[in-house]
Amino acid sequence: MKGIIDLQPWQLAAAYLFIILLLGIVRVKGIAREKEIVISTLRMSLQLFLTGYVLAYIFDFSHPGFTILILIFMEAFAVHNIYKRSKAVLSKKLKRIIAFSMVSGSLLSLCYFLFVVIHISPWYEPRYFIPIGGMIIGNSMTGVSLGVSRLVDGMNTHKHLIESSLMLGATPKAASRQIVNNAFDAAILPTINNMVGMGIVSLPGMMTGQILSGTSPTIAIEYQIAIMLGIAGSVSLTVIMFLQLGYKTFFNSRSQLEI
């Protein structure tokens, strides 16, 4: 099996021609986006170079401490990103639920995936732990983010409906069931749609990377199927944990709506 073609600096530099082309188009069209394009290109290049060197170091000198540290960093970034992405003001209680469900749901799925499905050895093997962790945590973050926005919006928009249900003797759970169900649906829909188009509409990044580096497409596909199932499981788990605990933060101990 052939190995991957190592890109020479001039070859990589040649790829930046696409950005020069893009800059040319926006200038001709008079679209004021040059600054953003240059900054995002520089950021992307710098971030990836840095990550590349850090990962190369960690892979060469693998140690459980490094793996755990990176995992903590990824989880913290994901939780912070969910807070930042939310347009609504989040209560402290809801923020705690977001952090708890994000971390516990994705870690549980990641551990099951690595230790039961792939069976990695040693347990902290960064070559598997870090990229797979990134995919599972990243997708769960997107799911929870969507769930947060739908839950908060739903609770605010349907305040009257929830209160009217409570007046009839509904429990907070029954009164918010429809909103929770809609939020779950919206949060997992992108993952489901992604699975439907997989291999036809898009050739996923991980699989492409494996194929380019010389892995047999059949092995790459096996990994891709496994990771897609892992992502679907993790997104569902984190979102359902968040919603099942999250809706309760809108009610007090007297089952009164507090918005």
Add this chain to the structure above:
Amino acid sequence: MFSLKSVKYKDILDIEELFIPSGKVSCIVGESGSGKTTLIKLLNNLISPDAGIITYKETPLEDINPVELRRNVVMLPQSPPIFSGSIRDNLLMGLKFSEKPLAADEKLNAVLMNVKLEKALEENAEKLSGGEKQRLALARVLLLEPEVFLLDEPSSALDESTEDLIIDMLVSYSKAANKTLVMVTHSQKVARNFSDIIIEIKKGKVISKKEGIE
């Protein structure tokens, strides 16, 4: 039945003392913004007072499970929501919420007759007119057969003749079944003609409590 002592809620309500008896029809009247809705929300425990004590059958509300309380003391808001689906779905929704056995179509039709809504159970509830929706919501509450009905302007979307019919039915039903009916109304006529007790509220204070028709 309900007893309120030194009850304060934000700067909306400030009630020194109020007693609402069981088995009677009590009407709460007053200008808009006087705190009428807030008062029945307090009785339903949808909100809690900032100060003072409210008791139901001599037990402070804080000592009663709020969901259980609301199943015995059901409230109908002024603009009740209509859930998507048929008239049957809407009628059964209340029973589902309060975890009571679902009623057969015969009973559902009978309750629709009571509120003068002659519609098929399969009809789309969202296509009903404002007055019909209000009567459907009232039928939903009647099906629950609670001890106390807290009704916020139950006839606000009805024309005068339907209003009389519906309120008359409500009063007759609650008297016959020995239920307690607490009604917020803007209509002096409804209060005068149908209530045993008229409670008048002004700027959050009870300014008078007098006997009605009896």
